Amino acid sequence: MAVRQLPPISTLSEQQQRGTACTWCAAPLGTGLGIDLGEQRVRPAAGAAYSWFPRECLDALACAGRRVAR
Template identity: 40%
Template sequence: MTTSTGTIPAGVLAVLALPDPAALAEDPLRGALCVWCAGPLTLATAVNLGELDSPRGRWWPRACPACAGTRAHRALFNHAPECADCQAIPADGQSAPCDTARHPYRLVRQSLR
């Protein structure tokens, strides 16, 4: 995966640990099935992870809300302890995660709805 043209930055996709597109069947590559559990997706439920380039060509990873939330939650726990920006406490006392943590945080919140 080299680029993301969607709303989720490539750095965030890296911490979400997308599967290798070379190991996926056609339906998950085109976004018809969840990239993690291979469950069916609808326009109303799919979490769009952008449009990516891979050695295999363009692909459109999408996930079910449960998998997106689980992966995003795991990504936050793996990323935050090593990130100076996530560890910093702003003067106003409010949490201000870095850009890499902000998107997984939103995915976790969306999966809880």
């Protein structure tokens, strides 16, 4: 299975950063839905390091369709 590089955190909404929306298509993800992409650490040039928690849709084909439609 190929692993995609995550998009820059600066391009994502707060919901996408918290894992309540898909990292790729921004569709809402309910509790227990979606695939956990693991805790990610960000070390900005200024300020303190912090974590973000991306998740993606279970249905990759539907996700791709929503991403194209955006």
